[in-house]
Amino acid sequence: MSTCQPFAVMRLTHEAIRSGLNDLENMLGDEAEIPWESARKSFDQVSQCIKLHAAQEDLEFYPHLEEKEQGISHDFTKDHQAEAAEIRSLNADLNYGKSAETDQQTLRNRLLAFIAKHREHLANEEVVLLKKLPELFTYFESVDVVRGILGHDINAFENMQLPWVYERLNHDQREMYKAMLKGCSPDDRYNKFCQIMDGIEKPSA
Numbered sequence: 001m002s003t004c005q006p007f008a009v010m011r012l013t014h015e016a017i018r019s020g021l022n023d024l025e026n027m028l029g030d031e032a033e034i035p036w037e038s039a040r041k042s043f044d045q046v047s048q049c050i051k052l053h054a055a056q057e058d059l060e061f062y063p064h065l066e067e068k069e070q071g072i073s074h075d076f077t078k079d080h081q082a083e084a085a086e087i088r089s090l091n092a093d094l095n096y097g098k099s100a101e102t103d104q105q106t107l108r109n110r111l112l113a114f115i116a117k118h119r120e121h122l123a124n125e126e127v128v129l130l131k132k133l134p135e136l137f138t139y140f141e142s143v144d145v146v147r148g149i150l151g152h153d154i155n156a157f158e159n160m161q162l163p164w165v166y167e168r169l170n171h172d173q174r175e176m177y178k179a180m181l182k183g184c185s186p187d188d189r190y191n192k193f194c195q196i197m198d199g200i201e202k203p204s205a
C-alpha cells in the first residue's frame, strides 16, 4: 500500500484502537489490584473512538461498499450494534461500580471479553473488507469516501478521534496518517487538523 492510500486512515485508526485496548488490558492484568478509576477512563476513551469509527463505517463507508458488493458489510454492522449495547452497559457498570458492591471479577471478565471480541472485529474487517478495497474503488472514489468519513461528525473527529488516534501512532504511521489527511480533508480543514496534530508530543520511540 502506498503511503497516501486514502483508506490508510481506517487501518491506522484500527492500530490506535488496538493500542488503546492493550492499555486497558494491561490495567486489568492484576486481578487483586485493578486501578478502577484509570480503567474506567481508559474504557471511556477507547469506546468513544470505537463508537465514532463504527458510525463512520455504518454511515459513510459501508453504503459505498454495498453499492459495489451487496451484503459485504452486513455482519460488521451487526457487530457494531451488539458492541454499542455492550459499551453502554459496561460504561454504566464502570460508573456505578465504585460505590456499589459490583462484582468486580465479573466486570473484569466482561471487559476482557469485550477487548477480545473487538480485536476479532478489527481483524475480520481487515481480512474481509480492507484487502478488497483496491479492486473495488478507484483512487478518486477512495478520496471521496474518506472525505465523507472524516466529515461525518467533524467536531467529534477534531476534538476526540484525531488527537486520540494521532497520539497512539508511531513516527512512520503519523507521516502516513498526515499524508492521507492532506489529500482527503473536508472543506479545507487540513490546517486545523495540523494545528491539533502539532500540539501532540512526539512519540517516545
Ligand SMILES: [Fe+2]
Pocket: 053, 054, 057, 076, 080, 121, 125
Ligand atoms: Fe467496524
Ligand SMILES: [Fe+2]
Pocket: 010, 014, 053, 057, 122, 125
Ligand atoms: Fe473498522
